[in-house]
Amino acid sequence: MSDILIQNVCKTFSTKEGEVQALKNVNLSIGSGDIFGIIGMSGAGKSTLVRCMNFLEVPSEGQVLIDGKSLGDFSEKELRKEREKIGMIFQHFNLLMQKNVLENVCFPLYIQGKKKPEARKKALELLEIVGLADKANAYPAQLSGGQKQRVAIARALASDPQILLCDEATSALDPQTTSSILELLKDINQKFQITIVIITHQMAVVREICTHVAIMKDGEVKEQGLVAEIFNHPKSQVAKELISRDTGADVEHVVTKPEIQSGEKIRIVFSENSAFEPVIANLVLIFHEPVNILKADTKNVGGVAKGEMILQFMKDSSNVAEMKEYLKEHGLEIGEAD
Numbered sequence: 001m002s003d004i005l006i007q008n009v010c011k012t013f014s015t016k017e018g019e020v021q022a023l024k025n026v027n028l029s030i031g032s033g034d035i036f037g038i039i040g041m042s043g044a045g046k047s048t049l050v051r052c053m054n055f056l057e058v059p060s061e062g063q064v065l066i067d068g069k070s071l072g073d074f075s076e077k078e079l080r081k082e083r084e085k086i087g088m089i090f091q092h093f094n095l096l097m098q099k100n101v102l103e104n105v106c107f108p109l110y111i112q113g114k115k116k117p118e119a120r121k122k123a124l125e126l127l128e129i130v131g132l133a134d135k136a137n138a139y140p141a142q143l144s145g146g147q148k149q150r151v152a153i154a155r156a157l158a159s160d161p162q163i164l165l166c167d168e169a170t171s172a173l174d175p176q177t178t179s180s181i182l183e184l185l186k187d188i189n190q191k192f193q194i195t196i197v198i199i200t201h202q203m204a205v206v207r208e209i210c211t212h213v214a215i216m217k218d219g220e221v222k223e224q225g226l227v228a229e230i231f232n233h234p235k236s237q238v239a240k241e242l243i244s245r246d247t248g249a250d251v252e253h254v255v256t257k258p259e260i261q262s263g264e265k266i267r268i269v270f271s272e273n274s275a276f277e278p279v280i281a282n283l284v285l286i287f288h289e290p291v292n293i294l295k296a297d298t299k300n301v302g303g304v305a306k307g308e309m310i311l312q313f314m315k316d317s318s319n320v321a322e323m324k325e326y327l328k329e330h331g332l333e334i335g336e337a338d
């Protein structure tokens with residue numbers, strides 16, 4: 001397990017058109033064993049920040065500390081050694097297309113000086129973990145996107161990393177495959193106690209898997225904290241925007257109890273202050289629990305919701321009080337339904 005501390009990190013690129021300030025005084029604290037999401041729109045500085053975490057990009061100012069040691073103090077040789085502790089996976093997998101799956105996973109082990117039999121044994125164990133032992137002799141071109149990412153994950157695990165950096169690792173995948181890769185990352189986090197940093201532009205990914213999140217815009221961290229806290233009480237405009245765009249379509253969520261047996265019914269009234277955001281959809285996404293809409297009579301009047309709805313919660317739900325609270329916090333009046 002390792003922790004990462006980003007202190008006052010700035011990164012400026014010089015281009016023909018002038019200077020680009022990709023990171024502006026970024027401060028982050030990523031705890032050991034966290035699954036930490038970094039989210040923002042294109043150009044927010046996410047990739048630059050994650051590349052600073054293993055010094056593939058050297059910050060123009062500030063420090064990156066892994067387990068309290070500043071990467072800036074390391075020699076090139078020490079840095080190479082330190083990087084073995086930090087695995088990385090990418091959106092487009094970056095596999096060696098001329099090598100089969102087994103050899104792709106063996107590659108970092110050969111670089112470490114492992115002999116072929118030892119490397120192959122370990123690579124096969126890793127392929128077992130990612131559920132691809134039967135594809136050891138296949139070539140990347142013969143695999144689906146999800147399978148390619150599993151190979152990339154096995155390869156990243158080959159050097160027994162303590163940190164795994166994932167740069168848009170599910171952006172090229174469909175919702176169902178995204179969900180299975182996120183499950184695998186969660187398992188890996190728990191099984192190997194690896195700290196995972198996930199760069200994404202999809203709030204659904206953060207919601208599904210991350211414990212903590214930092215929200216970036218224009219090279220700055222606008223908001224950071226516990227995922228549940230930010231989903232329930234977003235403060236920055238960018239957090240509110242990202243949450244309201246989260247329709248749940250990016251990740252297939254498997255609801256364990258799809259059938260709603262009749263539980264408590266409530267009437268909710270969209271009052272003057274209710275913004276017409278998908279409050280009910282977000283409620284279901286956040287609490288991972290279906291609700292029945294028994295009656296809906298609402299209209300969008302210039303961005304303000306008007307009307308009422310009758311909702312029914314699941315029988316024996318333990319979340320009813322919190323769900324009602326969530327609805328009230330979003331400007332809805334709650335009453336009893338007949």
Ligand SMILES: Nc1ncnc2c1ncn2[C@@H]1O[C@H](COP(=O)(O)OP(=O)(O)OP(=O)(O)O)[C@@H](O)[C@H]1O
Nearest residue numbers: 013015020022040041042043044045046047048049
């Ligand atoms: N090597 C570079 N040279 C010049 N400018 C760069 C370089 N790398 C990144 N930038 C600029 O820095 C800013 C942040 O880029 P970065 O790739 O970190 O953002 P991002 O949030 O990861 O975006 P995306 O989701 O599109 O990958 C952008 O304006 C980008 O053009």
